Amino acid sequence: xxxxxxxxxxxxxxxxxxxxxxxxxxxxxxxxxxxxxxxxxxxxxxxxxxxxxxxxxxxxxxxxxxxxxxxxxxxxxxxxxxxxxxxxxxxxxxxxxxxxxxxxxxxxxxxxxxxxxxxxxxxxxxxxxxxxxxxxxxxxxxxxxxxxxxxxxxxxxxxxxxxxxxxxxxxxxxxxxxxxxxxxxxxxxxxxxxxxxxxxxxxxxxxxxxxxxxxxxxxxxxxxxxxxxxxxxxxxxxxxxxxxxxxxxxxxxxxxxxxxxxxxxxxxxxxxxxxxxxxxxxxxxx
Amino acid sequence: xxxxxxxxxxxxxxxxxxxxxxxxxxxxxxxxxxxxxxxxxxxxxxxxxxxxxxxxxxxxxxxxxxxxxxxxxxxxxxxxxxxxxxxxxxxxxxxxxxxxxxxxxxxxxxxxxxxxxxxxxxxxxxxxxxxxxxxxxxxxxxxxxxxxxxxxxxxxxxxxxxxxxxxxxxxxxxxxxxxxxxxxxxxxxxxxxxxxxxxxxxxxxxxxxxxxxxxxxxxxxxxxxxxxxxxxxxxxxxxxxxxxxxxxxxxxxxxxxxxxxxxxxxxxxxxxxxxxxxxxxxxxxxxxxxxxxxxxxxxxxxxxxxxxxxxxxxxxxxxxxxxxxxxxxxxxxxxxxxxxxxxxxxxxxxxxxxxxxxxxxxxxxxxxxxxxxxxxxxxxxxxxxxxxxxxxxxxxxxxxxxxxxxxxxxxxxxxxxxxxxxxxxxxxxxxxxxxxxxxxxxxxxxxxxxxxxxxxxxxxxxxxxxxxxxxxxxxxxxxxxxxxxxxxxxxxxxxxxxxxxxxxxxxxxxxxxxxxxxxxxxxxxxxxxxxxxxxxxxxxxxxxxxxxxxxxxxxxxxxxxxxxxxxxxxxxxxxxxxxxxxxxxxxxxxxxxxx
Ligand SMILES: Cc1cc2nc3c(=O)[nH]c(=O)nc-3n(C[C@H](O)[C@H](O)[C@H](O)COP(=O)(O)O)c2cc1C
Ligand code: SF4
Ligand code: SF4
Ligand code: FES
Ligand code: FES
Numbered sequence: 001x002x003x004x005x006x007x008x009x010x011x012x013x014x015x016x017x018x019x020x021x022x023x024x025x026x027x028x029x030x031x032x033x034x035x036x037x038x039x040x041x042x043x044x045x046x047x048x049x050x051x052x053x054x055x056x057x058x059x060x061x062x063x064x065x066x067x068x069x070x071x072x073x074x075x076x077x078x079x080x081x082x083x084x085x086x087x088x089x090x091x092x093x094x095x096x097x098x099x100x101x102x103x104x105x106x107x108x109x110x111x112x113x114x115x116x117x118x119x120x121x122x123x124x125x126x127x128x129x130x131x132x133x134x135x136x137x138x139x140x141x142x143x144x145x146x147x148x149x150x151x152x153x154x155x156x157x158x159x160x161x162x163x164x165x166x167x168x169x170x171x172x173x174x175x176x177x178x179x180x181x182x183x184x185x186x187x188x189x190x191x192x193x194x195x196x197x198x199x200x201x202x203x204x205x206x207x208x209x210x211x212x213x214x215x216x217x218x219x220x221x222x223x224x225x226x227x228x229x230x231x232x233x234x235x236x237x238x239x240x241x242x243x244x245x246x247x248x249x250x251x252x253x254x255x256x257x258x259x260x261x262x263x264x265x266x267x268x269x270x271x272x273x274x275x276x277x278x279x280x281x282x283x284x285x286x
Numbered sequence: 287x288x289x290x291x292x293x294x295x296x297x298x299x300x301x302x303x304x305x306x307x308x309x310x311x312x313x314x315x316x317x318x319x320x321x322x323x324x325x326x327x328x329x330x331x332x333x334x335x336x337x338x339x340x341x342x343x344x345x346x347x348x349x350x351x352x353x354x355x356x357x358x359x360x361x362x363x364x365x366x367x368x369x370x371x372x373x374x375x376x377x378x379x380x381x382x383x384x385x386x387x388x389x390x391x392x393x394x395x396x397x398x399x400x401x402x403x404x405x406x407x408x409x410x411x412x413x414x415x416x417x418x419x420x421x422x423x424x425x426x427x428x429x430x431x432x433x434x435x436x437x438x439x440x441x442x443x444x445x446x447x448x449x450x451x452x453x454x455x456x457x458x459x460x461x462x463x464x465x466x467x468x469x470x471x472x473x474x475x476x477x478x479x480x481x482x483x484x485x486x487x488x489x490x491x492x493x494x495x496x497x498x499x500x501x502x503x504x505x506x507x508x509x510x511x512x513x514x515x516x517x518x519x520x521x522x523x524x525x526x527x528x529x530x531x532x533x534x535x536x537x538x539x540x541x542x543x544x545x546x547x548x549x550x551x552x553x554x555x556x557x558x559x560x561x562x563x564x565x566x567x568x569x570x571x572x573x574x575x576x577x578x579x580x581x582x583x584x585x586x587x588x589x590x591x592x593x594x595x596x597x598x599x600x601x602x603x604x605x606x607x608x609x610x611x612x613x614x615x616x617x618x619x620x621x622x623x624x625x626x627x628x629x630x631x632x633x634x635x636x637x638x639x640x641x642x643x644x645x646x647x648x649x650x651x652x653x654x655x656x657x658x659x660x661x662x663x664x665x666x667x668x669x670x671x672x673x674x675x676x677x678x679x680x681x682x683x684x685x686x687x688x689x690x691x692x693x694x695x696x697x698x699x700x701x702x703x704x705x706x707x708x709x710x711x712x713x714x715x716x717x718x719x720x721x722x723x724x725x726x727x728x729x730x731x732x733x734x735x736x737x738x739x740x741x742x743x744x745x746x747x748x749x750x751x752x753x754x755x756x757x758x759x760x761x762x763x764x765x766x767x768x769x770x771x772x773x774x775x776x777x778x779x780x781x782x783x784x785x786x787x788x789x790x791x792x793x794x795x796x797x798x799x800x801x802x803x804x805x806x807x808x809x810x811x812x813x814x815x816x817x818x819x820x821x822x823x824x825x826x827x828x829x830x831x832x833x834x835x836x837x838x839x840x841x842x843x844x845x846x847x848x849x850x851x852x853x854x855x856x857x858x859x860x861x862x863x864x865x866x867x868x869x870x871x872x873x874x875x876x877x878x879x880x881x
Contacts, residue, residue: 054665055817057855068862069854074665089854093819096851100822128826128844155815164366171366175660175815176375178643180825182815185375187367188353188382196366 015081030061030072030083039085042094042117044101044208045156046073049269050166053157057097058117061085069093095121103128104180105135106152109210135183142191145199145278147218150183152211159184159203159212167271172196173203201277205260205270216257227252235262238276243267245276256280291358298347299340299355303362312361333363335676337373337658342600342639345380349387349436356382365658376660376814377641378419379434379600386415387436390451391601394418395562395808396754396790396801397425397719401445409448415455420644420808421562422601425719425790426726427469432601433460440603463604466573471724471743481713482689483729486573491608494615497576503621505692509584510629512695517588518544521691523699525711530556530647530684531759531786532859533774536691539681542671543589546679551591554656554675554682555582557598557605558640558647561757562808563788566715566727567685571598571605574689575612579635581688583622584695586633589681594635597652600642610637644812648858649674649682651814662816663858684786686715706732710773718743720754720790737768739789748793752876756785758805759863761870783866798876799835802868806831809864820861823852827865834878842878845869 010025017030017037024033029052034041045056052074060069064082069090072083084090098118101107102125107114140148157175164171172195176185186195204212213221220226231252238245246265250258259277263270291299300306309315340359344351351374360367374380379391392410394403398421406429410416422442424430430444433454441460443450453459467473467487472480480486490496497503509517522537543551555578559567571578582594596613598606613635616622624632638656640646646655650664653675674680690712694702703711710732716739719725723744730739736753740746752762755772761782763770770780777784792801806828815821827848830841849865856862872878 054857057818057857060855068856071665092847093851093855096847097818097855100826100848100851101818103826104822128829132829133825154818155821172368174366174368174372176368176372177815178376178378179811179813179815180821182821185368185371187356187371196368 379642401428520699
């Protein structure tokens with residue numbers, strides 16, 4: 001009699017990272033293996049609940065035998081792999097990728113870890129001069145729920161994935177155009193309310209640059225009242241249907257200002273529908 | 287209410303896809319529609335590869351893709367409109383807004399701007415229906431123009447003049463293009479001993495009988511008696527390297543795909559030929575299309591693939607129609623289809639037309655393009671031999687590479703390996719253009735030097751200054767390199783690359799700053815935009831070159847940094863190579879003021 005194992009057993013694969021022999025379960029990525037060792041690797045387009053698209057190229061590492069650097073977020077580990085995350089070449093590349101990025105988009109609203117990496121690599125925002133072409137453009141406000149400021153868009157494809165195959169299966173947005181001129185768009189740039197968008201907010205939730213923002217947050221920022229340090233986060237369960245999605249209510253001055261879901265929650269993987277995301281007015285109807 | 291297609295748009299799509307089956311895919315709704323399932327998700331996904339052909343159909347018939355036409359295509363193929371728009375807007379030959387139904391794309395790329403294109407474009411600068419664009423693959427008859435004429439076959443005019451362009455646009459007067467044999471000096475001179483080009487100019491490209499009379503299908507018959515394994519062995523022994531730019535050994539790819547247990551495998555012929563300065567594949571397709579059909583069939587037999595895709599750039603209407611005719615004749619003769627020559631082996635070929643995107647020549651971008659997605663390259667691994675077209679094991683080879691298979695199978699891999707040099711076996715078809723007296727394609731056994739090739743092309747017009755070898759993704763070779771044998775190994779050791787076999791010669795009167803700026807613009811224009819180093823790096827490289835042209839002396843370290851991050855961290859070979867020509871121009875003092 002043998003016990004039935006829970007979950008798939010995974011063989012351990014050994015590799016070296018920065019000279020250290022380490023092991024990680026088969027099927028892990030180099031990034032997973034690095035994180036097991038508490039090695040900090042910057043990422044922008046990677047998110048646990050989305051398929052890696054490996055487009056941002058800040059997570060690059062050196063792999064023995066590879067002519068070019070390798071994106072750690074999508075490269076699966078193999079036995080005997082020799083990885084370097086701390087070489088001069090890696091640092092130079094990461095620094096330059098950040099410098100290219102910040103020269104082309106407005107990164108003023110990126111999260112704290114990203115700011116940390118940019119400091120760590122001593123990113124010079126002026127490296128390419130003040131005349132460097134950017135993707136600056138008019139902010140799109142077409143409804144009461146979203147604000148889309150594509151001058152901040154780094155083309156990480158996260159919103160497209162969240163809207164499409166990885167979560168919502170709505171496919172309201174895609175990357176359109178080519179090269180420096182490409183951007184996230186509905187068909188023929190149709191206004192969002194006339195598109196297939198169902199306002200689940202999953203695109204906004206995954207956006208790393210603040211290009212996509214809930215209108216509540218945008219308006220509060222505009223009037224100078226948005227203050228994350230004054231916000232509390234309360235976890236609860238969505239009251240609308242029987243699925244049981246976890247909600248995180250971000251509350252400031254006793255008002256719900258944003259609703260998210262934990263990315264590691266096994267019901268939602270961080271994704272919600274329009275009701276859980278925006279249907280909180282009745283709570284505040286005092 | 288979404289916009290509907292007008293009757294002409296609907297008719298164009300229905301002619302391609304057949305009438306809709308039900309209310310579910312754009313037809314009339316009937317009571318039955320609520321009670322039956324039509325294919326579901328699998329049925330829908332299975333049709334996505336028809337997206338690009340459907341967009342082309344509308345573009346060809348109507349002249350631009352309206353919202354209504356796009357909606358109808360999306361209904362028919364179950365593709366989300368945002369996705370379809372993302373695909374259409376990726377390609378420069380597809381218009382998503384109303385524009386003139388007759389458009390001239392005048393090449394202002396390297397060879398053409400040195401042959402008067404700039405002046406032509408100046409004269410036509412007030413016409414909205416005259417666009418500029420990258421190399422059209424007609425460099426030996428520069429300057430060139432490509433015409434998209436709605437409702438008519440697209441055309442090429444080369445060499446083009448201002449009045450010839452006006453004649454096509456305004457009077458619909460198109461001169462027939464010169465047959466390849468006449469615009470190919472080596473063939474005009476009756477050169478013997480050619481291998482890849484043996485039949486070009488001699489065979490009637492539209493006649494299977496003529497092909498058979500010139501030794502056609504001997505190789506396939508031989509292959510069928512040898513068995514697949516033996517064919518792969520011969521190809522391995524030939525040491526043939528790919529002619530599409532990456533110089534990868536063909537036998538290794540074939541062996542890998544042959545060894546894959548998958549039931550579905552594919553053979554893809556890469557006829558996207560968009561590297562500036564490259565036009566050899568066009569000459570081969572126009573001049574000897576059956577050879578490619580036969581070689582693809584042998585490839586299918588050797589690796590166990592039942593379907594081949596021939597992906598040709600959208601600017602080659604003549605080459606495409608000659609290839610399509612060859613496929614049809616081969617089908618009629620039982621040389622394509624089920625049970626070829628009674629062998630039990632079945633194989634057929636689908637033709638796909640690119641739509642103006644250099645990046646679609648990159649193999650994985652090409653797969654995405656065929657599959658109906660944006661032509662964005664994929665991160666490798668997995669390699670095409672493991673997961674290529676439709677995720678299946680795939681052999682992808684260049685046109686010229688494939689034609690070599692015929693000689694390998696007929697004469698044996700060993701014999702083939704005995705020609706050329708140690709690492710570069712066989713012959714190479716070089717594309718000579720720019721400041722030479724007789725531009726054109728020249729086939730030579732590997733080992734000929736740069737100087738010898740320039741001499742074959744009649745020598746340089748004026749004083750030789752530099753040759754751009756390998757195209758925009760290549761590098762400049764100066765006068766001290768005229769003795770360099772143009773083999774894969776010798777060019778690699780010299781820090782250059784043979785690429786697809788481009789040799790563009792420039793004399794001392796050339797404005798190299800202008801030329802390198804054009805290369806910078808090319809990479810900025812043609813980047814797919816997926817990854818940060820290349821999307822932004824190509825823009826910063828061009829900006830820096832513009833400052834350099836304006837007299838800034840201090841761009842070297844910035845250009846070097848951009849070059850390093852692009853080649854270290856981009857996803858694909860495009861980004862890796864986007865700085866090579868610029869860097870080599872700087873190193874050799876052609877630009878940057880240190881000459
Ligand atoms: C940006 C880019 C463009 C390319 N364009 C072409 C092309 O137009 N034709 C071609 O045969 N190969 C092209 N290639 C090379 C292909 O990716 C691939 O290596 C080739 O088709 C393999 O065939 P071969 O081994 O016969 O050369 C290109 C590669 C890159 C990176
Ligand atoms: S809008 Fe945000 S999530 Fe979408 S691609 Fe841009 S940066 Fe990424
Ligand atoms: S290197 Fe350039 S062309 Fe290649 S995937 Fe990246 S952006 Fe696209
Ligand atoms: S996080 Fe790996 S490429 Fe973006
Ligand atoms: S056709 Fe103009 S440069 Fe090639």
